Amino acid sequence: MKNLQLLIALILGLTAYPALAKEKLTVLTxxxxxxxxxxxxxxxQQNPDIDLQILWRMPHDAQPYLSQPQQGGVDVYWSAAQxxxxxxxxxxxxxxxxxxxxxxxxRLGAMPLSDPEGTFCVSxxxxxxxxxxxxxxxxxxxPLPKTWLDLAxxxxxxxxxxxxxxxxxxAPMMIDSVLRQYGWEQGWAVLAGIAANARLxxxxxxxxxxxxxxxxxxxxxxxDFFTASAIANxxxxxxxxxxxxxYSPAHVAITAASQHTEAxxxxxxxxxxxxGQKILFHPDIxxxxxxxxxxxxxxxxxxxxxxxxxxxxxxxxxxxxxQRLALxxxxxxxxxxxxxxxxxxxxLGLRKQEQHADAAKAARLLKLRQLLTAPPIxxxxxQEPELQKLFARRANxxxxxxxxxxxxxxxxxDIEQRYAEAEKLLLxxxx
Amino acid sequence: xxxxxxxxxxxxxxxxxxxPLAQAETGFEIADASRExxxxxxxxxxxxxxxxxxxxxxxxRQSWVIPPAKDIEIAxxxxxxxxxxxxxxxxxxxxxxxxxxxxxxxxxxLIRLSLPGEDEHGGPLPHPVYGGQLNEQGIPGVxxxxxxxxxxxxxxxxxxxxxxxKLRKPVYAFVxxxxxxxxxxxxxxPRVGPSVFGLGLLEAIDEQTIRRLAEDGKRQGLQGxxxxxxxxxxxxxxxxxxxxxxxxxxxxxxIAGAFIGDMGITSSLHRQENCGAAQTACKQAPxxxxxxxxxxxxxxxxxxxxxxxVPARRNSDESNVSQGEKLFTEIGCGTCHTPTLIxxxxxxxPILSKQTIHPYTDLLVHDMGEGLADGRxxxxxxxxxxxxxxxxxxxxxxRINEHSYFLHDGRARNLAEAVLWHxxxxxxxxxxxxxxxxxxxxxxIRFLESL
Numbered sequence: 001m002k003n004l005q006l007l008i009a010l011i012l013g014l015t016a017y018p019a020l021a022k023e024k025l026t027v028l029t030x031x032x033x034x035x036x037x038x039x040x041x042x043x044x045q046q047n048p049d050i051d052l053q054i055l056w057r058m059p060h061d062a063q064p065y066l067s068q069p070q071q072g073g074v075d076v077y078w079s080a081a082q083x084x085x086x087x088x089x090x091x092x093x094x095x096x097x098x099x100x101x102x103x104x105x106x107r108l109g110a111m112p113l114s115d116p117e118g119t120f121c122v123s124x125x126x127x128x129x130x131x132x133x134x135x136x137x138x139x140x141x142x143p144l145p146k147t148w149l150d151l152a153x154x155x156x157x158x159x160x161x162x163x164x165x166x167x168x169x170x171a172p173m174m175i176d177s178v179l180r181q182y183g184w185e186q187g188w189a190v191l192a193g194i195a196a197n198a199r200l201x202x203x204x205x206x207x208x209x210x211x212x213x214x215x216x217x218x219x220x221x222x223x224d225f226f227t228a229s230a231i232a233n234x235x236x237x238x239x240x241x242x243x244x245x246x247y248s249p250a251h252v253a254i255t256a257a258s259q260h261t262e263a264x265x266x267x268x269x270x271x272x273x274x275x276g277q278k279i280l281f282h283p284d285i286x287x288x289x290x291x292x293x294x295x296x297x298x299x300x301x302x303x304x305x306x307x308x309x310x311x312x313x314x315x316x317x318x319x320x321x322x323q324r325l326a327l328x329x330x331x332x333x334x335x336x337x338x339x340x341x342x343x344x345x346x347x348l349g350l351r352k353q354e355q356h357a358d359a360a361k362a363a364r365l366l367k368l369r370q371l372l373t374a375p376p377i378x379x380x381x382x383q384e385p386e387l388q389k390l391f392a393r394r395a396n397x398x399x400x401x402x403x404x405x406x407x408x409x410x411x412x413x414d415i416e417q418r419y420a421e422a423e424k425l426l427l428x429x430x431x
Numbered sequence: 432x433x434x435x436x437x438x439x440x441x442x443x444x445x446x447x448x449x450x451p452l453a454q455a456e457t458g459f460e461i462a463d464a465s466r467e468x469x470x471x472x473x474x475x476x477x478x479x480x481x482x483x484x485x486x487x488x489x490x491x492r493q494s495w496v497i498p499p500a501k502d503i504e505i506a507x508x509x510x511x512x513x514x515x516x517x518x519x520x521x522x523x524x525x526x527x528x529x530x531x532x533x534x535x536x537x538x539x540x541l542i543r544l545s546l547p548g549e550d551e552h553g554g555p556l557p558h559p560v561y562g563g564q565l566n567e568q569g570i571p572g573v574x575x576x577x578x579x580x581x582x583x584x585x586x587x588x589x590x591x592x593x594x595x596x597k598l599r600k601p602v603y604a605f606v607x608x609x610x611x612x613x614x615x616x617x618x619x620x621p622r623v624g625p626s627v628f629g630l631g632l633l634e635a636i637d638e639q640t641i642r643r644l645a646e647d648g649k650r651q652g653l654q655g656x657x658x659x660x661x662x663x664x665x666x667x668x669x670x671x672x673x674x675x676x677x678x679x680x681x682x683x684x685x686i687a688g689a690f691i692g693d694m695g696i697t698s699s700l701h702r703q704e705n706c707g708a709a710q711t712a713c714k715q716a717p718x719x720x721x722x723x724x725x726x727x728x729x730x731x732x733x734x735x736x737x738x739x740x741v742p743a744r745r746n747s748d749e750s751n752v753s754q755g756e757k758l759f760t761e762i763g764c765g766t767c768h769t770p771t772l773i774x775x776x777x778x779x780x781p782i783l784s785k786q787t788i789h790p791y792t793d794l795l796v797h798d799m800g801e802g803l804a805d806g807r808x809x810x811x812x813x814x815x816x817x818x819x820x821x822x823x824x825x826x827x828x829x830r831i832n833e834h835s836y837f838l839h840d841g842r843a844r845n846l847a848e849a850v851l852w853h854x855x856x857x858x859x860x861x862x863x864x865x866x867x868x869x870x871x872x873x874x875x876i877r878f879l880e881s882l
Contacts, residue, residue, distance in 0.1 A: 021607075026571065033494055033518040041538060048534035051578075053568060056494035056508075056515055061501040073571030206485050234465030283466065284523070 022051035025263045028066065028074040030058055030081065031250075034229075034284040042279060043270050050263050058169075059084055060395070066093055066255065075258040076267055078123060080250035083322040085120045094119035094253045095261065099269045105292050108305060109314025111247060113290060120253035123271050124280050125288040125305060127247050128174040130240040131208050131227040136218035145219060147242050148178050152193025154351045157344075161211045161220040162198035164337055166329040169204065170223040170248065176321045176328055177246030184379030188335070192373045194221070195336040196347035213237055223248060224303070225286045232283030232299075241303055246316035247288070324382060326391035330404065331375055334411045342419060346372055349426040364429055371422040376411035458786050459632055460743040466831050468742040469524035469628045469824060472735070473782060480734065487735025490728055491517045491524075495694055497570040498719035507723025510573040510716035511566035511705055512695040513541050517732075520624030520693065524739060525824075525832040527624030529601070529841035533580035537567065540841065541693065542579050542603070543620040544613075545807060552661035553668070554678070554810050558617065560610045560707040564692045565619075573712045577608035581621075583842070588851065591866040596851060600802075601842050610710055618814075620805040621840040622675055629823055630673065631737030633790060634682045635783040637775025638670050644769060644793040651766055653856050655795035658818070660810040663700060671810065672794045675839045677818035678809040683733050690724050698724040737780055742824045744789070746881045755878025758871055762863035767819045767856070769793045791822035791882065800854020803838065815855055826880035846879050847872065 029036060036054055043052060055074065057065055059081030065072045066088055077084070088094065096118045104121065105113050114121035130145055137144060142159060145151050151160060165171040179187035199217055201208060208220040209230045227239040252271055254264040270276045277289035281299055288305050289295065295304040305314075336343060350368050357365055381387065390407075393400040461471045472484055493505050494516045500506035514520055520527045520539045527539025542565040545555035557563040561576055569575040583599035590596060603621065605613055641657050648655045660671035662680035671677040673685040684700060691701035699722050706713035746752050759765055768791040777783040796816040804815040812818070817839060825846070829835045835845045843849035853861040864872060 033492065033516045034522075036494070037519060037522070037538060041535075044535055048532075051536065054494075054515060055497060055571075057496050057500065058502055061496065064501070203482075203485065204489065206482075210485075230467075233467050235467075 022049055023260055023263050024051045024053060025076065025260050025267060026053045026055060026074050027076040027078055027267065028055045028057060028062055028072070029078045030056060030062065031078070034282075035287070038279050038282060038285065039271065039276065042275065043267060046270065046275075047263075047266055050266065052267070063087060067091060071255045071257040074255050075260050075264045076252065076254055078250070078252045078271065080126065080248055082249060082251065082318050083325075085115070085251045085253060086319070086322070088253075089115065089117075089119055093256055095256045095258070097121060097252075097254060097265070097268060098261075099265050099272070101272075103274075103291055103293050104272060105290070105306065108247065109244075109309045110317045111249065111314050112317070112319065113249065115251075120251045121272070122249045122290040123252040124277070124290050125247045125249050126170075127224040127241050127245045127288060127303065127305060128177055129222070129224055129242055129245060131212045131220040131222045132238045132240055133212045133215060133218050133236070134238050135236060136212075136215050140218060142218060144238075144240060145242075146240065148181065148190055148194070148221075151197065151219065151221070152190050154197075156197040156219065157348070157351070158197065159218045160194060160198035161201050161208060161217040162194055163201045163208060163221065165325075165332050166337075167202040167204070171221075172325040172329055173248050173318055173321065174221060174223065174246070175332060176318075176325055177316045179328065180316050180321060181244070181246070184375065184382060188331075188375040189369075189373035191332070192335065192343070193347070195340065196344050196372075200337060200340055209235060209237065224288070228286035228303075229284055232286055239303075241308060244312040244315050245305065245308060247305065247314065247318075249290075249318065250287075323385065323388040323392060326394065327382060327388050330391055330408055331377070331411070334408055334415060335375065338412065339415070339419060343372070346419065346422050346426060349430065353426070353429045361429060364425060368422055368425050368429070371418045371425070374418070376414045459629070459740050459783075459788065461740040462743045464742065464745050464827060464830070466523065468827055469626060469739070469831055471628075471740040473738040473740055475782065476738070483731050484735050484738055486728075487731035487733070490732050491735055493517075495696060498717050498723075500719065503720055504725075504728070506719035507694075507696040509568070509570035509695040510713040511576060511710070512568050512570075513564070513566055513693045514538070514568075515694065517627075517689065517694075520689075521627045522624075523831050524628050525626045526828050526834075526836070527841070528832070528834045528836045529621070529623055530581050533582045533604070535581075537579060537581075539624045541565065541622055541624075543622060543807065543809075545618045546614070547616055547618065553659075554661055555618070555807065558613070558707070560709050561608075561613065562705055562707050565605075566695070566705065569713070570716060573710075573716050574609040576610060578606040579621075580604050580606050588865075590872075592868050594869060596848065598848055598851060599842055599844070601840055610707070618805075618807040620807040620809075623836070623839060623841040625675065625820070626824060626828075627736055628739040629741040629788070629790060629821065630682050630685075630739070631780065631783050632741070632774055632786060632788045633672055633792075633794065633821065634737065635774035635777040635780075635786065636672070636772055636794065640772060640775065641670055641672070641794050645795055648766060648793065648795065653766060653797065655767060655793060655797040655819070655856065656811070657794070658796045658810050658812045658816075670794075672818075674809075675817060675820070676809040676812040677794060677796050678812060682736060683729065686732050686736065687724070687729060690729075696724050697722040698729050699726055700729075734780075737783065741788070741790075742827055744881050745826065746877075749877070749881075751874040751877045752881045753878075754871070755874035755876065755881075758867070758875045759878055762867075762875075763860040764864075765791075766860075767793050767795070767797055768822055769819075789823060789882075792819045795819060797857065798855035799857060802852055802854045805839075822879065822882050824882065826882045846876050850875075 063084045163171040165175045182190050208222040209226050211217050212220045213235050231237050252268050258264050277291045277294045280287045280289050292306045390400050391404050394404040495508040496506050497508045498506045529540050544558050544561050548556040550556050565576050567575045567578050582602045585597045585599050587595050587597050645656050657670040658677040659668045660680050662669045669680050671680050673679040679685040687698045687700035690696040695705050774786045796812040796818050798815045799817050806814040808814050837843040837849035850864050
């Protein structure tokens with residue numbers, strides 16, 4: 001009898017409640033669940049009349065999705081995928097944001113924070129730097145690195161973990177920022193020195209923080225929020241922002257096809273609001289707000305890019321670099337991933353010789369260093385739009401893939417000859 | 432990578448300032464009270480296993496995408512679903528929470544559905560259209576099935592020492608059902624996503640142990656019993672131990688069930704998309720590869736969950752904690768919340784065998800009284816019966832999940848309320864708790880917080 005009463009009570013409960021009509025708003029993103037769920041909950045509390053649906057897609061898959069008719073039903077695109085925002089803007093995929101932008105910055109050093117035509121703007125940023133295990137550094141008597149060039153120092157040999165840009169999502173722009181900061185030729189030389197010191201990390205399943213936190217290696221170039229979040233959750237790590245720091249910006253835009261423009265504007269405004277931006281401070285997120293004013297409430301030790309840029313102005317603008325990321329990735333693999341052990345043996349030999357260098361050896365050592373550091377194509381060639389496009393297209397275009405492969409084979413042959421020559425030269429020096 | 436490296440790798444952030452000290456670690460217990468304490472993987476793994484376990488971790492954290500998609504290995508969300516990742520309902524491998532207001536959506540909670548009667552194997556009879564679970568979300572072009580809003584009614588109870596406690600009872604309402612009105616006799620059961628660590632250990636407890644616990648309970652006047660459920664892989668009934676009613680036979684089936692039920696992702700155990708009769712758009716929606724979750728992916732998630740460690744107790748030498756521990760036994764809580772068990776042989780993953788563990792569960796289903804009843808039988812678990820939930824790690828919920836909502840539907844706002852909701856077989860223990868002076872009640876709560 002009691003069961004029956006319970007059932008009746010529950011059924012009454014089910015049928016008695018009035019329906020609440022909600023407007024559905026679809027947001028496409030590639031942010032992690034920790035980020036999305038907190039924004040979802042907070043937005044919903046302030047906007048109970050909007051039913052937020054999250055769709056998730058990696059950047060390379062989001063662009064075709066948003067290019068389909070009606071843009072796949074998406075109202076808002078919110079992601080760290082600058083290329084998509086630019087390419088889709090050319091296709092007329094966005095409408096003007098039409099939101100109050102007061103309190104939002106337009107630039108961070110060389111990096112523009114919003115589309116000048118007002119179709120998308122930065123929602124948050126992440127900085128590139130070094131995840132560091134202080135106990136490891138102390139144990140091995142290593143100084144804290146401050147710049148990318150520091151990481152190429154012989155003292156760090158065997159102590160680094162470096163993500164492979166063709167395999168780890170955040171790494172291409174990070175690698176490109178080194179090439180921009182030091183210039184094409186010297187940038188590859190710096191990267192070669194870093195690769196000589198590093199274990200290469202390919203798997204996205206193994207986090208850099210795992211490797212550095214475990215003490216398997218002491219320093220890992222990485223994007224900041226993984227490490228900052230691990231630190232906030234108790235990991236005995238440190239994150240070093242190099243001087244200057246490069247950033248990966250995330251953006252937000254409203255689709256041209258949106259049938260829910262006002263709701264979309266409310267979402268975008270919320271993401272960019274004080275309360276939305278402060279969600280980024282959460283220990284499980286730890287991204288860098290795009291609204292300078294909220295840093296006055298930042299947790300202790302939180303990095304402030306706006307303050308840091310006053311001391312070391314930001315010099316990297318990802319806008320100009322995106323087209324060549326695929327080309328960089330291919331060069332990185334042909335130069336380093338394909339020959340890591342060989343490369344490291346050669347660097348070991350080079351550094352030994354350099355320690356005991358005399359004037360008679362200087363020219364040959366310089367030659368040896370050049371053989372190990374020169375990229376197979378010159379800066380001007382790498383800037384050719386057609387070449388960049390060829391590599392950018394290779395994933396979706398068999399013809400482009402064949403041409404890219406053919407070029408890679410030529411590079412591989414060149415690199416092989418150089419390494420062979422370097423080995424011969426090293427033998428001579430060692431005699 | 433050497434054999435001990437994964438240990439270092441996976442426990443990297445266990446040492447931190449702030450949280451109370453934990454006991455030394457043994458076996459699967461790890462001395463970690465940080466916000467990562469539910470996410471530690473057993474250290475002693477060969478390299479091949481550690482690669483697989485990392486893949487499992489990634490898949491557990493993965494947000495899935497709707498097909499068609501370039502990333503075919505993570506495609507298959509929907510057509511109907513509740514959430515887009517495992518992590519959504521099990522944040523940081525811990526507990527989800529209920530909505531706080533009728534307007535809020537269920538983000539880490541869901542509603543099971545069935546009609547009166549049984550399916551061919553004695554399980555719940557799914558609704559012909561809505562199936563066995565309300566999927567609030569649909570991919571674009573496929574309407575979600577509707578929404579359930581939760582409101583609460585408070586009632587005040589008085590404890591023996593005069594203290595009053597407000598308990599809140601949830602009231603559920605189906606809103607905007609998209610595929611026709613639900614029948615008046617629909618049975619439904621709300622479920623908050625439970626913690627997922629230590630599940631490998633629960634799986635490794637042998638059936639004899641569970642049966643013995645039932646016999647021991649009977650001698651003490653309890654009616655707790657194993658829930659015999661259909662094991663689709665073995666094609667026979669066995670003791671269920673997963674799910675809030677012990678209604679799932681194995682961890683693999685629990686995982687595959689959650690993939691199809693919560694995310695609409697097919698696997699070799701659930702080859703059909705979760706579209707009911709008359710859900711035309713759902714049936715016409717594109718699928719990813721079939722099955723959408725490969726066996727290798729399912730095995731990786733299974734391995735990850737089997738190898739998650741359990742936080743060791745903290746502060747057990749504090750006097751009020753040890754007093755609380757004594758009271759826990761004296762008032763009878765420990766009869767169902769069995770503190771210590773030893774796992775049996777587990778040839779599939781020998782590292783789980785013969786482990787002395789402290790789960791504080793007997794894996795039996797018990798009558799918990801009218802107050803907690805959902806009125807929805809599930810195999811041999813009746814409408815008032817629930818599986819004794821493990822209590823290990825419960826004291827870290829607030830730190831890790833940033834809330835303190837407990838019980839199957841999250842109605843209890845703290846541990847004391849959770850105890851005071853106990854009824855049925857647990858009524859005498861609840862009454863003894865309510866009769867304790869405030870200081871002793873607090874000691875018992877402090878003990879629970881030490882778990």
